[in-house]
Amino acid sequence: MRNLCFLILVLAVALASPQVRAQESVGCLQSLARANDEFSAGRFFGIPSILSECLRNGFSNEQQVQAYLLLVQTYLILEDPIAAEDSYLKLLRADPEYVPSPDKDPIDVVYLSKKFTATPIFTPHLRVGGNTSLVRTIYEINTEPYAVNRKNGLKGGYQIGAGIDWNISDHLSIAGELDFSFRSYQTTKTGISALDEQTFTEKQFWFDVPVYIKYRDNFGKVRPFGYVGFALNLLVGAEGSIETINSTANEGQVPTVGPDEKLGYKRNFLNTSFLVGGGTYYKIGRDFLFVDLRYMGGLTNITKEETNYYADGSELLTGTAARYRWVGDYFRLDNLALSVGYVRPLYNPRKIKRKANTKKVMREISQDND
Amino acid sequence: MTDMRSWICIISLSAFIVVSCDTASTIDPPNDSFFLKYYGDDGNQEGVDFVQNADGTLTLFGNTGTAPNRQLYLVNVDANGNRVWERTYGGPLDDNAKDIELTNDGRLVIVSDYDSEPTRDIVIMTLALDGTKIDSTLTGFPSGGSTDEIATSITQTDDGFLVAGSTSNVSIKPVDPLNPNPTDTRDALHVRYFDDLTDYSSSWQKARGPGNFDESAKIVQVSPTQYYFFGYSDRSIGTTGSSDANFYFLGLGEFGETNTDEYFLANPGSDEILSSVTIAPPVSGDGFLLSGITQNAGSSDIYLVKLRNSLSFTNDDLLVNKNLGANLGAINSTRTSSYPSLSSGFLLLSNTIDASGNQSFYLDKIDALGNRVWQNPFIYGGALEDAVGSVQELPDGSIVIIGTFAVGDDGEKKMTLIKVNGEGKFLK
Numbered sequence: 105m106r107n108l109c110f111l112i113l114v115l116a117v118a119l120a121s122p123q124v125r126a127q128e129s130v131g132c133l134q135s136l137a138r139a140n141d142e143f144s145a146g147r148f149f150g151i152p153s154i155l156s157e158c159l160r161n162g163f164s165n166e167q168q169v170q171a172y173l174l175l176v177q178t179y180l181i182l183e184d185p186i187a188a189e190d191s192y193l194k195l196l197r198a199d200p201e202y203v204p205s206p207d208k209d210p211i212d213v214v215y216l217s218k219k220f221t222a223t224p225i226f227t228p229h230l231r232v233g234g235n236t237s238l239v240r241t242i243y244e245i246n247t248e249p250y251a252v253n254r255k256n257g258l259k260g261g262y263q264i265g266a267g268i269d270w271n272i273s274d275h276l277s278i279a280g281e282l283d284f285s286f287r288s289y290q291t292t293k294t295g296i297s298a299l300d301e302q303t304f305t306e307k308q309f310w311f312d313v314p315v316y317i318k319y320r321d322n323f324g325k326v327r328p329f330g331y332v333g334f335a336l337n338l339l340v341g342a343e344g345s346i347e348t349i350n351s352t353a354n355e356g357q358v359p360t361v362g363p364d365e366k367l368g369y370k371r372n373f374l375n376t377s378f379l380v381g382g383g384t385y386y387k388i389g390r391d392f393l394f395v396d397l398r399y400m401g402g403l404t405n406i407t408k409e410e411t412n413y414y415a416d417g418s419e420l421l422t423g424t425a426a427r428y429r430w431v432g433d434y435f436r437l438d439n440l441a442l443s444v445g446y447v448r449p450l451y452n453p454r455k456i457k458r459k460a461n462t463k464k465v466m467r468e469i470s471q472d473n474d
Numbered sequence: 475m476t477d478m479r480s481w482i483c484i485i486s487l488s489a490f491i492v493v494s495c496d497t498a499s500t501i502d503p504p505n506d507s508f509f510l511k512y513y514g515d516d517g518n519q520e521g522v523d524f525v526q527n528a529d530g531t532l533t534l535f536g537n538t539g540t541a542p543n544r545q546l547y548l549v550n551v552d553a554n555g556n557r558v559w560e561r562t563y564g565g566p567l568d569d570n571a572k573d574i575e576l577t578n579d580g581r582l583v584i585v586s587d588y589d590s591e592p593t594r595d596i597v598i599m600t601l602a603l604d605g606t607k608i609d610s611t612l613t614g615f616p617s618g619g620s621t622d623e624i625a626t627s628i629t630q631t632d633d634g635f636l637v638a639g640s641t642s643n644v645s646i647k648p649v650d651p652l653n654p655n656p657t658d659t660r661d662a663l664h665v666r667y668f669d670d671l672t673d674y675s676s677s678w679q680k681a682r683g684p685g686n687f688d689e690s691a692k693i694v695q696v697s698p699t700q701y702y703f704f705g706y707s708d709r710s711i712g713t714t715g716s717s718d719a720n721f722y723f724l725g726l727g728e729f730g731e732t733n734t735d736e737y738f739l740a741n742p743g744s745d746e747i748l749s750s751v752t753i754a755p756p757v758s759g760d761g762f763l764l765s766g767i768t769q770n771a772g773s774s775d776i777y778l779v780k781l782r783n784s785l786s787f788t789n790d791d792l793l794v795n796k797n798l799g800a801n802l803g804a805i806n807s808t809r810t811s812s813y814p815s816l817s818s819g820f821l822l823l824s825n826t827i828d829a830s831g832n833q834s835f836y837l838d839k840i841d842a843l844g845n846r847v848w849q850n851p852f853i854y855g856g857a858l859e860d861a862v863g864s865v866q867e868l869p870d871g872s873i874v875i876i877g878t879f880a881v882g883d884d885g886e887k888k889m890t891l892i893k894v895n896g897e898g899k900f901l902k
Contacts, residue, residue: 249511249557298515360882405496413900426856
């Protein structure tokens with residue numbers, strides 16, 4: 105019997121609570137309207153107490169912003185700067201992207217806003233996308249004693265990664281990432297022994313650690329950005345598919361093709377590159393989607409000179425030189441990647457530590473007006 | 475302050491990029507130090523021997539085409555292995571390159587076999603350094619006749635050339651009418667020519683044959699009237715009655731007559747096939763290094779004999795007489811090549827075959843006493859049957875090897891030139 109009573113009580117509370125909340129919401133809307141009326145009437149002292157209950161529990165996020173803005177103005181008029189700053193900080197916590205406008209907000213609020221920032225200290229992101237690689241040959245290494253026709257072809261790849269921006273100002277950040285990527289390229293040679301052809305396709309697996317400095321726009325729904333930096337590139341796996349076609353004038357074509365050759369031991373594990381890129385953020389709520397086009401220019405020779413001619417783990421000539429007539433070039437590998445991603449800024453509203461410079465603030469306000 | 479930090483970052487990054495980028499100006503061209511190159515266009519090409527020219531180029535000698543329709547193939551390459559020019563020589567039947575030498579006056583001399591069906595004759599050509607033919611001659615007994623002659627090497631003398639080889643005409647040598655050898659099949663040749671390749675005096679004895687099968691590997695002139703003959707023979711030796719092949723050497727007089735004792739290096743129970751004779755410079759202890767293959771019950775090793783400079787044709791001549799200890803397997807070719815190293819010792823090249831039947835190049839280095847210098851030999855090759863030609867050391871200490879690789883799954887033969895560093899590696 106006691107259990108039944110308890111159940112009925114729980115159900116009654118559950119059914120009643122939306123109604124309660126709706127009543128509270130209507131009540132808080134009235135409170136906000138009443139506080140605005142008081143402000144307009146020049147009766148400032150009662151405003152904090154009118155809003156306090158709903159600020160604790162009842163305002164929607166948008167109503168909180170309006171309430172705190174009203175409190176900021178109130179405390180400024182009441183010449184209580186500490187309370188004004190406290191209210192502005194709470195406003196930024198409600199809406200980290202709130203920026204007072206000289207057009208619609210009192211100048212003293214705008215001035216106060218310049219003492220604060222909500223720019224996130226750290227902004228993590230995730231990215232995924234496709235890429236293609238471009239071979240930058242340092243030395244061609246042919247088994248032929250004459251020039252052969254050579255063409256480097258583009259092949260597709262993919263990348264996935266995560267990173268974090270350390271925002272050193274409203275516009276500048278230093279970012280780091282850890283990305284995994286699959287890259288591929290193809291080299292085709294013709295004119296080997298006059299008639300023979302060779303197609304070499306390499307597939308590589310990389311971990312990249314790019315570090316870069318980024319400049320970004322920090323207003324609006326669409327926010328362009330650009331960056332430049334460098335990357336550590338760890339080549340963790342490589343294999344090659346080789347096909348050599350022996351064409352004989354009278355006897356047709358004999359292809360030599362087999363299973364993929366392991367090439368990782370012929371490649372340098374640690375490589376470096378510079379990177380340059382740009383794109384745009386698209387604001388969704390407090391977070392962002394972004395699209396990023398990045399060019400990563402390889403700086404180091406990927407081919408390990410000591411093992412280029414040899415079989416894995418031995419000083420025997422590799423089978424690729426004899427079977428396929430293939431020895432790897434010395435080359436750098438550039439990469440062009442298009443990624444999309446998701447950013448969740450870790451907002452951190454705070455008072456700027458440095459002392460406000462009135463002239464600078466006024467100049468910024470003037471620029472905002474322009 | 476932030477702007478300052480940004481500029482520092484950008485400047486540091488730019489400096490990093492400029493300093494750390496690998497380019498052709500920061501990496502030595504690999505082909506200057508080591509390479510592997512295949513020569514020839516469509517079809518088969520084989521590499522046999524090469525010479526170093528005074529201008530730093532190499533002239534490679536081999537064959538192009540497929541037996542029984544091969545032609546001689548000559549390729550001049552620069553120090554990086556790039557082809558400068560190439561020429562072919564030969565008749566409608568089968569030519570088979572054997573040896574090329576650079577003469578003292580800057581000509582090339584090549585020797586080859588020519589299949590005049592059903593037997594072979596010997597072809598000698600002198601060429602200008604650009605491959606233009608100067609003189610040529612074809613030697614057979616009789617020319618184009620029914621006996622089979624092959625060459626193994628050619629050596630310049632003070633007035634011409636000496637060709638070593640063998641013939642199936644066992645009647646050229648002086649035959650003892652009281653003691654004929656009815657089972658004689660092949661005699662060693664030492665045919666002499668003037669510088670314009672005309673026949674030497676008919677009084678020059680051209681052949682010898684103490685065994686049933688005899689072949690000369692090299693004839694060396696040591697004075698205007700004295701020559702050393704190096705070859706191998708299956709002549710029965712000593713009380714064992716062993717009649718397997720053994721190295722032997724002797725002295726020839728100014729008419730090709732034997733003017734010393736014959737010295738046989740008896741190794742009962744195995745065949746020793748002599749294929750390379752190298753004159754040792756003082757840094758390698760002077761004398762002559764003889765190398766070949768010793769074979770016994772399907773296994774092969776390199777057999778080394780080092781002789782002193784001035785031969786007495788006794789045991790006193792032997793400075794080294796040993797097997798190298800290389801397990802070469804049941805190789806299909808008994809060719810070896812040796813070359814004195816500039817530092818000291820000798821480079822040795824032969825074939826080796828693995829358990830899968832893949833024959834590859836085998837490169838080793840020995841000191842003046844025949845002891846191995848390298849911890850391990852170097853094996854170059856792929857699947858199928860590769861065949862060595864010869865090895866030399868360049869003035870910069872790098873090692874160059876010519877031979878034939880079977881490339882592709884169809885095993886097309888390609889003249890192959892390998893250049894490695896003085897330690898046998900594809901490294902600077």
